[in-house]
Amino acid sequence: MNVSASPPRDHILLTGATGLLGSYLVRDLLLDGQPLAVIVRRSRKQDPVARVEGVLRHWESTTGQILPRPVVLEGDLTLPKCGLNSDACQWVERHCGSLLNNAASLSFRGTDRTAEPWLTNVGGTEHVLELARATGLRHLHHVSTAYVSGLRTGTVLETDLDVGQTFGNDYERSKVEAEKMVRSASHLETATVYRPSIIVGDSTTGYTSTYHGLYAGLRLGHTLLTRVRIGSTSGPALLHLLGVDPADHKNFVPVDWVSQVISATVRNPAARGHTLHLSHPQPLPMLTVGTLIQEAVERYSQAAAVDDPDLCDENWFADNLRTQLDVYQSYFRNDPTFDTTNTQTFAGHLPCPTLDMPSLLRMAKVAIETDFGRLPTPRQAQAAGPGRSVEANQTLRAAAPTA
Ligand SMILES: NC(=O)c1ccc[n+]([C@@H]2O[C@H](COP(=O)([O-])OP(=O)(O)OC[C@H]3O[C@@H](n4cnc5c(N)ncnc54)[C@H](OP(=O)(O)O)[C@@H]3O)[C@@H](O)[C@H]2O)c1
Incomplete structure (x- = not known):
């Protein structure tokens, strides 16, 4: 040869x-x-x-x-x-x-x-x-x-x-x-x-194509909360039902950052052979996650109207949440602290974007508006005419909140 x-x-x-x-x-x-x-x-x-x-x-x-x-x-x-x-x-x-x-x-x-x-x-x-x-x-x-x-x-x-x-x-x-x-x-x-750690959508656009992790909790909230009247369940009440301590923390990282770090590190010979934790320096309190799910569902999901034949009460919600829980239970626990010494050494110049409520809501909006991947993306929906989320918001505003 x-x-x-x-x-x-x-x-x-x-x-x-x-x-x-x-x-x-x-x-x-x-x-x-x-x-x-x-x-x-x-x-x-x-x-x-x-x-x-x-x-x-x-x-x-x-x-x-x-x-x-x-x-x-x-x-x-x-x-x-x-x-x-x-x-x-x-x-x-x-x-x-x-x-x-x-x-x-x-x-x-x-x-x-x-x-x-x-x-x-x-x-x-x-x-x-x-x-x-x-x-x-x-x-x-x-x-x-x-x-x-x-x-x-x-x-x-x-x-x-x-x-x-x-x-x-x-x-x-x-x-x-x-x-x-x-x-x-x-x-x-x-x-x-x-x-x-848990990968979420794009930090800028909110785009995602798969719905694991945070989206599993969001989908559960979306599916169940849309059968009860808006305001029936607050973020803290949701956490209480889930048996989660609001002070616990979860670690989420946006997909664009994970890709940026891997793409850079994969071509850095000095990093070869190491293990890198790609985790966020500021994990989110579970209270923020619960509030996000509640706010996102109230803003972007189609809530039940007071005369909706499918309207259910809070007991129905709690019962159903509990029966679904064992599937998602492993998500709802406090995360340890992931040491990031190697990530800092090899990718410290690529800081992880902040995940604040507006960026998280953007991600939740994309997920809910595409019905967790079952409907066209907002870009496709825009081409087809007015989106479902607008109608959903109008219905939400008309629904009577409860204490
Ligand atoms: N998502 C998270 O929160 C998270 C967190 C930590 C680590 N990770 C890790 O990150 C990596 C990517 O995850 P992701 O979130 O991007 O998952 P994903 O969206 O579900 O993508 C999984 C990919 O693996 C391919 N795949 C699965 N089984 C295969 C098989 N038998 N042969 C060939 N291809 C196969 C899938 O191909 P098809 O399109 O053909 O199904 C798809 O391209 C995984 O290693 C995952 O364990 C993910």
Whole structure:
């Protein structure tokens, strides 16, 4: 083989490009001129190329810039070598120098290890490592979660992983197993791990494409509060029903910042091999979260009118909230303090945007107005005529508040 004729292995191979964080990584890496390849699976309606094209068209319309196209490789993390055929493996071997494993299943529950979240998070990481070995990829970047800390309290160091902690759900367990596999992969030269806290929408536009984390609580509030009269449940009352201490704190980070930090760090050789907590320096008090949910629902959701046949009383609300609670219970707990020494060292020049009530309400507005992804985005709705939120607000103003 003529080594001098080999192309540089300058591409980053990214997984999870169609997800929320992945689509921002695609945008930021391409805008920085980084050659990129992506592993994407086929959806029910679209092949991988069409799916990636949709992501790029979204960014071209929002940034006003033409973006280069990444190389699209069809694959699925649940398959050996991530489902890449031999041509694709050879291409990776010739062109890719590092792999950014961002894909994951965000299913919280799953005791069956032949189903999600285990299939993608643990089996998928095994296949990513197998692919790296087969194609000589020496540098792995792996997106984990700050919640590998499980139910720990106090300060969690970036160097901590399995310290015998207990977990809130199977997702956290699966992400710890994946990190342990990454850390013990001897065929890698370096493994760099990124642990975001709860990812929320864009700090500027409020945009999101997936509805985990904060949005799960918001959706629950939206679904239930819209069946009772406006004002029936205040933010503090909501927290009381949830059994949450208003003084507890949760850590949220906007997706644009998480992507900005990963995109910068992934190309910084000095950061290789470290673990970085991507958490907010100012976690939000739960009282703020409860107030946000209440305010957002009152402003943007379609509340029940007094003569609405579906109108329910506060007892109905409390009962239903309780029955839904075990699904969301693991969210409603006080977060530990995530130490960010490495993040400060390698990305201290990229401060995390402040998450204040106006920016959080912007995110909630986008989520509610798109009915958590089921309706067109505001941009699409605008093209189609007056939006639903205007009508919703009018109904809200007409509804009689109760004490
Ligand atoms: N969201 C959060 O609050 C949060 C917090 C901390 C850490 N994280 C981590 O951040 C990363 C990105 O999360 P996200 O919020 O952007 O999630 P997301 O929007 O749900 O995106 C998940 C991505 O992974 C892909 N994927 C899942 N299973 C796959 C498989 N078997 N084969 C190929 N691709 C697969 C999905 O592809 P399809 O489009 O084909 O489904 C999608 O592109 C994950 O590693 C997650 O654990 C997220």
